[in-house]
Amino acid sequence: MNTSPMTTPKPTLLLVGYGMVGHRFLEALADAGAADRYRVVVLAEEPRPAYDRVALTSYFSGRSPEDLLLAEEGFTDKHGYELHLSSPAVAVDRAAKTVTTAAGHTIGYDTLVLATGSYPFVPPVDGKDAEGCFVYRTIEDLQAIERYAAGARVGAVVGGGLLGLEAAGALRGLGLETHVVEFAPRLMPVQVDEGGGEALRRTIEEMGVVVHTGVGTKAVEVSQDGTAVGMQFTDGSRLDTELVVFSAGVRPRDQLARDCGLTVGERGGIAVDEFCLTSDPNVFAIGECAMAVDGRVYGLVAPGYEMAQTVARQLAAQSAQPFTGADLSTKLKLLGVDVASFGDAFATTPGALDVVYSDSRAGVYKKLVVTSEGALLGGILVGDAEAYASLRPLAGTGKPLPVPAESLVLPAGLAAPVSLGGSALPDDAVVCNCHNVTKGQVRAAVTEHSCTTVPEVKTCTKAGSGCGSCLKLLGSIVSEELEASGVEVDKGLCPCFAYTRAELYEIVRVKRIATHRELLAKHGRVGQDAEGCEVCKPTVGSIIASLAPELEASGHILDGEQAALQDTNDHFLANLQKNGSYSVVPRIPGGEITPDKLIVIGEVARDFGLYTKITGGQRIDLFGASVDQLPQIWSRLVAAGFESGHAYGKSLRTVKSCVGSTWCRYGVQDSVGMAILLELRYRGLRSPHKLKSAVSGCARECAEARGKDFGVIATSNGWNLYVGGNGGATPRHADLLAQDLDDEQLIRLIDRFLMFYIRTADRLERTSTWLERIEGGLDHVRDVVVHDSLGIAADLEELMSHHVDDYQDEWAATLADPERLARFVSFVNAPGVPDPSIRFTPERDQIKPDLVLLATEEELLAALDPDNDPDNARVAARATASILEDAR
Amino acid sequence: MTTVAVQTRIELLAGRGWTAVCDLDLLLPGRGVAVLLPDGRQAAVFRDARDRIHATANRDPFTGAYVLSRGLLGSTADGRVYVASPLLKHRFDLETGECLDDESVRIPVYAVRLAEV
Numbered sequence A: 001m002n003t004s005p006m007t008t009p010k011p012t013l014l015l016v017g018y019g020m021v022g023h024r025f026l027e028a029l030a031d032a033g034a035a036d037r038y039r040v041v042v043l044a045e046e047p048r049p050a051y052d053r054v055a056l057t058s059y060f061s062g063r064s065p066e067d068l069l070l071a072e073e074g075f076t077d078k079h080g081y082e083l084h085l086s087s088p089a090v091a092v093d094r095a096a097k098t099v100t101t102a103a104g105h106t107i108g109y110d111t112l113v114l115a116t117g118s119y120p121f122v123p124p125v126d127g128k129d130a131e132g133c134f135v136y137r138t139i140e141d142l143q144a145i146e147r148y149a150a151g152a153r154v155g156a157v158v159g160g161g162l163l164g165l166e167a168a169g170a171l172r173g174l175g176l177e178t179h180v181v182e183f184a185p186r187l188m189p190v191q192v193d194e195g196g197g198e199a200l201r202r203t204i205e206e207m208g209v210v211v212h213t214g215v216g217t218k219a220v221e222v223s224q225d226g227t228a229v230g231m232q233f234t235d236g237s238r239l240d241t242e243l244v245v246f247s248a249g250v251r252p253r254d255q256l257a258r259d260c261g262l263t264v265g266e267r268g269g270i271a272v273d274e275f276c277l278t279s280d281p282n283v284f285a286i287g288e289c290a291m292a293v294d295g296r297v298y299g300l301v302a303p304g305y306e307m308a309q310t311v312a313r314q315l316a317a318q319s320a321q322p323f324t325g326a327d328l329s330t331k332l333k334l335l336g337v338d339v340a341s342f343g344d345a346f347a348t349t350p351g352a353l354d355v356v357y358s359d360s361r362a363g364v365y366k367k368l369v370v371t372s373e374g375a376l377l378g379g380i381l382v383g384d385a386e387a388y389a390s391l392r393p394l395a396g397t398g399k400p401l402p403v404p405a406e407s408l409v410l411p412a413g414l415a416a417p418v419s420l421g422g423s424a425l426p427d428d429a430v431v432c433n434c435h436n437v438t439k440g441q442v443r444a445a446v447t448e449h450s451c452t453t454v455p456e457v458k459t460c461t462k463a464g465s466g467c468g469s470c471l472k473l474l475g476s477i478v479s480e481e482l483e484a485s486g487v488e489v490d491k492g493l494c495p496c497f498a499y500t501r502a503e504l505y506e507i508v509r510v511k512r513i514a515t516h517r518e519l520l521a522k523h524g525r526v527g528q529d530a531e532g533c534e535v536c537k538p539t540v541g542s543i544i545a546s547l548a549p550e551l552e553a554s555g556h557i558l559d560g561e562q563a564a565l566q567d568t569n570d571h572f573l574a575n576l577q578k579n580g581s582y583s584v585v586p587r588i589p590g591g592e593i594t595p596d597k598l599i600v601i602g603e604v605a606r607d608f609g610l611y612t613k614i615t616g617g618q619r620i621d622l623f624g625a626s627v628d629q630l631p632q633i634w635s636r637l638v639a640a641g642f643e644s645g646h647a648y649g650k651s652l653r654t655v656k657s658c659v660g661s662t663w664c665r666y667g668v669q670d671s672v673g674m675a676i677l678l679e680l681r682y683r684g685l686r687s688p689h690k691l692k693s694a695v696s697g698c699a700r701e702c703a704e705a706r707g708k709d710f711g712v713i714a715t716s717n718g719w720n721l722y723v724g725g726n727g728g729a730t731p732r733h734a735d736l737l738a739q740d741l742d743d744e745q746l747i748r749l750i751d752r753f754l755m756f757y758i759r760t761a762d763r764l765e766r767t768s769t770w771l772e773r774i775e776g777g778l779d780h781v782r783d784v785v786v787h788d789s790l791g792i793a794a795d796l797e798e799l800m801s802h803h804v805d806d807y808q809d810e811w812a813a814t815l816a817d818p819e820r821l822a823r824f825v826s827f828v829n830a831p832g833v834p835d836p837s838i839r840f841t842p843e844r845d846q847i848k849p850d851l852v853l854l855a856t857e858e859e860l861l862a863a864l865d866p867d868n869d870p871d872n873a874r875v876a877a878r879a880t881a882s883i884l885e886d887a888r
Numbered sequence B: 001m002t003t004v005a006v007q008t009r010i011e012l013l014a015g016r017g018w019t020a021v022c023d024l025d026l027l028l029p030g031r032g033v034a035v036l037l038p039d040g041r042q043a044a045v046f047r048d049a050r051d052r053i054h055a056t057a058n059r060d061p062f063t064g065a066y067v068l069s070r071g072l073l074g075s076t077a078d079g080r081v082y083v084a085s086p087l088l089k090h091r092f093d094l095e096t097g098e099c100l101d102d103e104s105v106r107i108p109v110y111a112v113r114l115a116e117v
């Protein structure tokens, strides 16, 4: 018998509020496989889908609102979610089970989930609504601050907590004289104690932010025309300021719930039980708008994520973890200062003892709270929060620390360096706080899901994809686990060397080894007369080339043993194409070229019958040259003043530019001039992978500099330097490394950045992947490159200046040397005879490789038969005719 | 007194006879050159790090392009010397012609000898 299909329509699930927690809820619902059990409707007040509010401030360092979005494209469509942007809910009718939007639409629901977040609290002082007063919560808030700051000189932030300091950093970045006003006697009163607050204050004041603690704001002074002009404080003092940001805490957005009679907490927050159910069994509340069973409203994203998970699993009819409260541990970087606080940071546990290290000059403060038995309860770290990731999971476990607490707070150098790897942690210790992932789950990812790298574990468990503070710990757990399960973690470059590229670089540099053969014999892991391989030869070749001046080796890559190490592209100083022919790219610095030179390129291409195409890097690529033709082509190009474009090398390709202030009405700096300067400085620099760059003349970014390994964007005060960008298969926007640099500062930083990359990157690792892989990421690179934290900046600059002094055009040098030239023949036993397999057929008035010819050897031999000469070989014949003529 | 310069020449067995290819000096250890054989075929001749000479067909069977002579030489952990095609990096054993990355593919190899002239 047939059963009739279910005819009941799907129940409606209505989500009000599409912020971070709302989005997580939608993800969790889909992950639990329940997205299609409901008609899911989402009402969002903001004009865009959920974005990363935690990273909001990165808007000021160049992340666009689109970069900040949380969902990948097509997320809502994929799961059939109906999303209504700019549609705030204004009323809930619980009896009728409907919600009304501001536009007057009414939507029925079976289940309602409230995820309305919080709003910034603005103290009720006079003048708080004046023009020039802002809050700091949404992208629109930041855009408004950005616009207003352009015409202001001084800015003040009310509130010296987490958000206040972030806002202060942003104002300072916008070029304002910045003040922070905190009512409590110290900064970040919720997270740190007096000592920590003091260390923080010193460092922040050194950065030029003026800190006022222990004073309240009495009023904002307003001018005749309604704009803010100053502030008055409770101690009678005042301050001239045109811009005020209120950051005095947040309050849960529970108005909707209050109005429909749901129970709310005394101090706000929609009251929920441990399964996030409100006083109405059809209504849930999650995230910052909810008051959990422990009576607290959590102003952090991680507890909100847990709540989202709890509700999603219930709606998917799966077992759900109750949410009873959360760990308030945090680690942040505020204005470049590490601040972490975890567990019982204020030593409120009876009998708790603390171990403190404080160096207020260096701005470092570390406190660990322990029991009398030596078990860790919590701690506060300011200025150096390295140990946070490994200490936080141990807090509250009751187990004594494996080493004395003192050794964990002393700075490296004062005591034997101690760091706790992953091995000290129990399996149930939460390693990633953002996504609540335990060490056990990370281990399982390795043992059961055969992940072998941190990025794999990240995708598999989500660990490390939040704030990223646990990445290092994650790395050590993964390697420990791999080692334990007998998987050899081979970091070696190739079967011949057990070292990474970066290690080989150091060996070559320190031991001054100038040949691959010697390096292989002394430091290889294979027998005496091993050959090496196609991986280590070019890699070592490139290391030696980039250190050539230091090694007093020849800088020319076709000299001595170097010639045997190069990939065919480098060997013939041209790019091998699919039919065995080569392409030629002359350097056109900055993409600027005279008409005469352009004509020479055209003539050369015409005379040699080359296919001609404009590249994405503002140059011209000439295709279809045979080995024999290369020297002839280049002798004409060199005579006209061209030099090698290094399109064949793992080296600097181009520095693209827009037309800049010389012609463009928007331009603020001469981008072409700078691009040419940079291209000429770094041309020929051998690196782990190719390097691309661009310079834009203003923030409109026509040169797409943020898609480059190093990109420069003009500002009215100089240049902003971005690093680690990439186009291609895995696009990545470059990160801001430093801003408002003058020419000299810009070049100095690029010198250091490039040399640091060359020194530490893996083989074929672009700057984008390097930046993501290297320990400490962008912050570490900035420390080294900008703040010289390793004390190597002078070395790096010197290496670059040697490169610049040592540069010679590879093609000019090759043409001048008969021995090097002798290699440019198709056949050693028949110099001057062109390679018959390289033939072309016409397409759109140019040539393309004749691949039919390559299909079988017989066809080639047949084609060679004079009686058989096919029509389409004529184009090639014309191209090769000129060689034969020259050969005669 | 007269000194006689002794040159070592590479010869390759193609068809029925030995064909002189080039002087040994022309080859760099670790690299190859291309040779045009009398019947129009192309061979690739290599000199390895231990100065042994090998010859194979020049055609990369995976792409059809005549480029193997421009590949880099390498050796495996068990000492087999190979050339890696510069196009898609398939490796071919220089002794047997066998492709190390795809057992079903093999390229022709030629016998070589050195002659003093």
Ligand SMILES: Cc1cc2nc3c(=O)[nH]c(=O)nc-3n(C[C@H](O)[C@H](O)[C@H](O)COP(=O)(O)OP(=O)(O)OC[C@H]3O[C@@H](n4cnc5c(N)ncnc54)[C@H](O)[C@@H]3O)c2cc1C
Residues within 6 Å of the ligand: A016, A017, A018, A019, A020, A021, A022, A043, A044, A045, A046, A053, A054, A055, A056, A057, A087, A088, A089, A090, A115, A116, A117, A118, A136, A137, A138, A163, A166, A253, A256, A286, A287, A288, A289, A298, A299, A300, A301, A302, A304, A332
């Ligand atoms: C600058 C900044 C830095 C931060 N840094 C950190 C940090 O380092 N670590 C951390 O854990 N947390 C941090 N936070 C806090 C974190 O952003 C919040 O905990 C998190 O966003 C809470 O998510 P939510 O979904 O509950 O609220 P929200 O992300 O605020 O989302 C709520 C959404 O609901 C919408 N909404 C409200 N009412 C309605 C309505 N009636 N109808 C429709 N839509 C409505 C709102 O417009 C909003 O889009 C930071 C916050 C800010 C502002």
Ligand code: SF4
Residues within 6 Å of the ligand: A658, A659, A660, A661, A664, A665, A666, A667, A668, A671, A696, A697, A698, A699, A700, A701, A702, A703
């Ligand atoms: S980036 Fe600015 S200066 Fe350059 S072309 Fe575009 S608008 Fe003009």
